[in-house]
Structures are given as structure tokens and as C-alpha cells.
Amino acid sequence: MSNKIQLMESTLKKCPVVPVLVIEDLEDAVPLASALVRGGLTVLEVTLRTRAAAQAISAIAEALPEATVGAGTVLSEEDLRLAVDAGAQFLVSPGATPALLNAADNTDVPLLPGANSPSEVMYLLERGYTLQKFFPAEAAGGTPMLKSIGGPLPQVRFCPTGGISTKNAGEYLALPNVICIGGSWMASAKLVAEKRWGEIEALALEASQLK
Numbered sequence: 001m002s003n004k005i006q007l008m009e010s011t012l013k014k015c016p017v018v019p020v021l022v023i024e025d026l027e028d029a030v031p032l033a034s035a036l037v038r039g040g041l042t043v044l045e046v047t048l049r050t051r052a053a054a055q056a057i058s059a060i061a062e063a064l065p066e067a068t069v070g071a072g073t074v075l076s077e078e079d080l081r082l083a084v085d086a087g088a089q090f091l092v093s094p095g096a097t098p099a100l101l102n103a104a105d106n107t108d109v110p111l112l113p114g115a116n117s118p119s120e121v122m123y124l125l126e127r128g129y130t131l132q133k134f135f136p137a138e139a140a141g142g143t144p145m146l147k148s149i150g151g152p153l154p155q156v157r158f159c160p161t162g163g164i165s166t167k168n169a170g171e172y173l174a175l176p177n178v179i180c181i182g183g184s185w186m187a188s189a190k191l192v193a194e195k196r197w198g199e200i201e202a203l204a205l206e207a208s209q210l211k
């Protein structure tokens with residue numbers, strides 16, 4: 001486990017923000033990822049919420065070797081297989097189940113599992129996860145909740161995701177138990193549907209400079 005945690009840590013340390021992407025149209029995958037990478041966001045999470053997702057991961061990995069592309073919304077062993085076979089370099093889940101964690105134990109690709117309560121965090125810690133996604137960040141209590149969890153559980157660091165934007169990103173990044181944040185604001189459904197790559201690049205640039 002510790003090698004995989006180290007790999008996850010080095011990935012999450014690359015950038016302050018991981019864009020969470022919903023790619024409906026495969027032809028948008030590479031232009032979208034290119035815009036984000038040009039803006040300085042090189043770690044990308046493609047959610048498995050669309051039919052194009054797995055092919056989008058493969059296309060981005062092939063076209064942009066400088067990017068680290070992972071799969072999000074990994075809910076089951078089947079999702080995990082699909083993502084790993086597509087070439088995902090990391091996996092993200094909004095929560096965790098024993099079946100998913102067992103499947104993750106049998107692959108070399110690191111998983112960032114989600115939690116948002118002390119018991120969930122403790123369970124994942126028991127399973128070896130010192131890096132976890134805090135989801136849905138704002139709805140689950142935001143920075144006060146993360147600060148409180150950090151009291152008894154300072155050994156766990158989080159990638160909070162859900163309801164974060166440039167407005168509150170800095171408050172999360174200032175916490176000692178936050179390694180990076182996730183969000184979709186720089187690649188909203190509207191911006192992607194309208195193929196506004198220049199604007200996405202500008203928003204990525206702003207996000208990549210967050211501290």
C-alpha cells in the first residue's frame with residue numbers, strides 16, 4: 001500500500017487543483033485537456049459518468065504524455081477495471097465500499113477514496129488510506145468540518161471536492177490537512193459544450209496559481 005500512497009501523493013502534489021471533468025463528446029477530450037494543461041493544470045480527473053469517459057482517458061493519455069490522467073466516479077470493481085484498462089493513472093471515488101477497496105487492493109493504480117465523517121475517515125485509515133477525498137466538501141461541512149477532523153486524525157490529508165470555486169479555494173488550501181482540491185468550475189458543462197478552450201485555459205491558469 002505505501003508505494004501506491006506515495007504515488008498518489010506525488011500526483012496530488014503536482015498542482016493545487018484537480019479539474020473534475022465530465023466529457024460527453026469524445027472529440028472534446030483532447031482539446032479540453034490541452035487547454036487545462038496549457039493553463040498549468042496537468043493532473044486531470046475524467047469522471048466515468050459518460051459513455052465517452054473511458055475512451056476520453058485513453059485519448060488524453062496518448063495525446064498528452066505531460067498530463068497525469070485519472071478516472072473519477074469509480075463506484076465498483078467493474079468501473080475500476082474499465083478505468084485501469086483505459087490507462088487511468090489514478091482512481092477517485094466519491095465514497096468507499098469494501099468491494100471497491102478490495103478491488104483496489106488488487107491493482108497497482110492508486111485509489112483516492114471518498115469520506116466525509118470521522119468514522120468513514122477512520123475506516124479508510126484502517127485500510128491504509130492516509131490520502132482521502134473529502135466529498136461533498138461544502139455540503140458536508142466545508143473547512144470547519146475538515147479542521148475538526150484534523151484534530152483527532154491529523155495523519156489523514158484530503159482532496160476536498162464538491163462546491164469549491166475560486167471564491168473558497170484559498171480557505172481549503174490553507175488547511176494543513178489539505179493536499180490539493182478538486183473542482184469543475186474551470187471546465188463547466190457550458191464552457192465545454194461551447195468549446196470555449198481559451199476561457200478554460202485562462203481559468204486553469206488562475207487555478208494553477210492558487211495557494
Ligand SMILES: O=C(O)C(=O)C[C@H](O)[C@H](O)COP(=O)(O)O
Nearest residue numbers: 047072073094161162163183184
Ligand atoms: O464524480 C465524482 O466522483 C465526484 O465525486 C463528484 C465530483 O467530485 C464533483 O461533482 C465535483 O464537484 P463540483 O466542483 O462542485 O462540480
